[in-house]
Amino acid sequence: MNDESVRAWRADAQLPGTVLLDGFHPLKHALRFGGNVRRVLTADRAALLALAAELAPDVLPALDGLAAELPEAGLRALVPRLHPTGVVALADRRTAGANLAALTGRPRPAPVVLLENPRNLGNVGAVIRLAAGFGATGVVTTGDLDPWHPTVVRGSAGLHYATAVERLALAELPAGPLYVLDPEGADIRTLSFPDDALLAFGTERHGVSAELKARADRLVAVPMQPGVSSFNLATSVAMGLFHWMSGRPPGLGGD
Structure with missing residues (x-):
């Protein structure tokens, strides 16, 4: 085991704002979209570089300069659960200043997704993946859950x-018309979402709070068959963002 690599990893992991990238794809996207990746460890450096050459040649030069090899047993001692690709990395969290500048900038070219007090870590990750794919401005969460977990x-x-x-x-939400997804709202098919909308979704169990509903500019409902209690949170967000994107000409936002 490379003791120096282990010591350096453990020291970096304790720094404020450090993000664990678990697996090849999070590492690939962090490098591709300008994340400051500080350390990369892998059980098989040659295999990692070959995978990058096949799937993400744009990040290969950066990865080649960062990746260090450590036996699998050593990797498992550093992370709670080793990804099947045998790759782990440490990066800096995107700064709050950069996030807030994007969220509050006007005019806003695409909606912000608001998750009120989400409870499920996997759901939040899926929503962020959807937001990036659709070209949303960002994802804002309220409550105790850390969206960078x-x-x-x-x-x-x-x-x-x-x-x-x-x-x-x-109280800190970005400006813009607030569209709250709620069963009591107007049928989503009867309206369109403006580009600068905040699209708000409630908790997986209880929906949106009375406070958020009271602040809404519009309540919006997705039609659902009788007897079905709810859609999955990420599915609801996907429907909302697709509805927004469908109202725009090809080539404008979400493309």
Whole structure:
């Protein structure tokens, strides 16, 4: 085991704002979208570089300069659960300043997704992945859950670096018309979402709070068959962002 690599990793892992990138795809996206990746460890350096050459040649030069090899047993001692690709990395969290600049800049070319008090780490990661894919301005969460938790970053495949991800209080929300997804709202098919909308989604169990509903400019409902209690949170976000994108000409936002 490379003791120097282990000591350096453990020291860096304790630094404020450090993000664990667990697996090849989060590492690939962090490098591709400008994340500051500080350390990369792998059980098989040659295999990692070959994988990058096949799937992401744009990040290969940076990866070649960062990747160090450590036996699998050593990697497993550093992380709670080793990804099947045998790759782990440490990076800097995207700064709050950069996130807030993107979220609050006007005019805003694409909606912000608001998750009110989400509870499931995997759901939040899936939403961030969707937001990046659709070209949303960013994802804002409220409540106690850290949207940069390692499980969330794993679920997003590292696409935190492709969009603005920040935790804010309701009083700190970016400006813009607030469209709240709620069963009591108007049918989503009867309206369109403006580019600068905040698209708000409630908790997986209880939906949106009375406070958020009271602040809404519009309540919006996705039609659902009788007897079906709810859609998955990420599915609801996907429907909302697809509805926004469908209202724009090809080549404008979300493309």
